[in-house]
Amino acid sequence: MPLHLMLIVLVLLLILSGFFSLSETSMMAINRYRLRHLAKQGHRGARLTVKLLEKTDRLLGVILLGNNLLNTASATLVAIIVATLFANDDFALFIGTVAVTFAILIFSEITPKVIAAAYPERIALAASYVLTPLLFIFYPIVWFVNLFVRALLVLFRLQPQEGELDQKISTEELKTLVLEGGHFIQHKYQSMLLNLFDLETITVDDVIVPRSQVEAIDLDADDDLIESQLLTCHHTRLPIYRERMDNIVGIVHVRKVLNQMQNGKITAATLEKVMRKPYFIPSGTPLFTQLQLFQENQKRVGLVVDEYGEWMGLITLEDIVEEIIGEFTTHAPTQTSAFQKQDDGSIIVEGGTLLRELNRKLNVQFPLDGPKTLNGLILEHFEDIPEAGIGLSIAGCPMEIIQTKNRVVKTVKIFPSLMISDTKPKPTD
Known part of the structure; x- marks a missing residue:
């Protein structure tokens, strides 16, 4: 083969080797969640990339097979060129080895991988169109090579997880993603998302209104006192007790009681007709669980009790919502700020x-x-x-x-x- 043709072939081998290095780095560095999003939107390159990454051993097998074959061929071709020009001179062969190593590092390894790390999505999606048919063509060779790979993994008792895309992320990692996405998520929404993650660690005890601060009505009180308390209360739902605060017998919606005023004076008997059974919540219930329970039971107010059944305080749906989006209610005019x-x-x-x-x-x-x-x-x-x-x-x-x-x-x-x-x-x- 003429010398100029051998040089052209050498350049082509280095370029093809660089392609495999590009593919390897971009496939490993691509954002998996962005890739899932593109695949769900119907992007063909993303779908091919997802399939390739589902079997990482096969993907790496075909990439490294091509990369190593091309690098070996480049080294062999340089040896032939040196032998042709310098008649098997040992020093010339050493210089040729150093030169081809330098060329492979620069043009086939380092430069392509740096580029791929900077633009992983663009390169990986394009490379999937080439790697998919190559994997199909060279599958028997890749399968044969992977037999030895799996044997070594079993020998060293290593069991790699199947499918990179199936890896789950923890809550703390998800929080980090939200924090790192500050340029794409408004600060208000970012705070809401972080508060949502905390609902699993926060319990009803953390946001409870203590019993000493709860406004409640005694059924044994005078009718005039009950009516006055209902007309001047600052809440829409009030606990009802008999004799002592520990004996909660119901929850009343003030609006329903006031509607009864058309039929006459409000009395304890009126309250007993419209009040609902109290809804009790065990102490230590996570806020997220309680939010679901409020939804399932169609409740807005719950009474928190400890392990002995003692009433500790009250929690409302609004209290949980405020933990997510922040305070949105105001104090009543007659209430002093805490x-x-x-x-x-x-x-x-x-x-x-x-x-x-x-x-x-x-x-x-x-x-x-x-x-x-x-x-x-x-x-x-x-x-x-x-x-x-x-x-x-x-x-x-x-x-x-x-x-x-x-x-x-x-x-x-x-x-x-x-x-x-x-x-x-x-x-x-």
């Missing part, structure tokens, strides 16, 4: 405020794996009932107890602007 900002930058809050709400609104980092309220956190810290005027620091956030009453911390002054980096609870006098 957060009262002072001139010195401190904030006075009620002891029964939930820690999750404090973390979210004040940007503090109170631990959530123990007590659910600020009062519970302070009592756990002191292991006693503290007196008013005592200062302390929890999770690096200084605070001062303003009022204690009936063995409960009623109000606390928090200084979020003076937070320190130390996260260990330390009392400050």
Whole structure:
């Protein structure tokens, strides 16, 4: 063969070898979820790529078969060219070996793989049209080679998973995808998605309205007091109890009761006619599970009970929705805000405020794996009932107890602007 033809063949071998390197890197680097999306939309190249990636051993077999054959052929051809020009000179053969190695690295390996890593989707979809028929043609050889590969894997007790596209991602990995997609997902929607993931780890205890803050009606009270309470209440659904708060007998919708006013005065008997049976929720129920239960049972309000059957508080459908999309309701005009900002930058809050709400609104980092309220956190810290005027620091956030009453911390002054980096609870006098 003439020298110029051998040089042309050598260039072609290097180009074809570069194609296989392009294909290998692009197939392994392509975004699997983007590929699924394109395949569902009917993209032919995406469908071919999906089929190729379903059997990774066969795909890699045909790619490496072609790549190694071409590289070996290139080295052999260079040896022939050197022997023709320099009559089997050892030094010339060494220089030829170095030159062909350099050419393979630059033109057949490194450069194609860098390009493929930068544009994996474009190259993989185009390469699938070539690799699919090649795999069909060389399948017997690939199958024979893979016999030895599988034998070695069995020998070393390695069992690779079938199908790269069938791999699942964890919740934490999905969160990372949402965070990394900030350029494509609006910040508001990004926050909603992240909140949805947290519903499995948050329980009803984290968003409960404590029993001491629940507005309820006593059936044994005077009719005038019951009517006055219904006309001035700030909620649409109220628990009904008899004699004591522990004895909840029903839930009443205020609108239905007010409709009864056309027939006369509202009495305890009127409430008993329109109230529904209370819906109880076990303590520790995940919020996402409770959201589904509300939907299945067509309920909007539930009473949370502990393992002894004691009523702990109340949770509504709106409370769960607010955990996803943020607060959207406003306080009643007569209600005071749970957060009262002072001139010195401190904030006075009620002891029964939930820690999750404090973390979210004040940007503090109170631990959530123990007590659910600020009062519970302070009592756990002191292991006693503290007196008013005592200062302390929890999770690096200084605070001062303003009022204690009936063995409960009623109000606390928090200084979020003076937070320190130390996260260990330390009392400050």
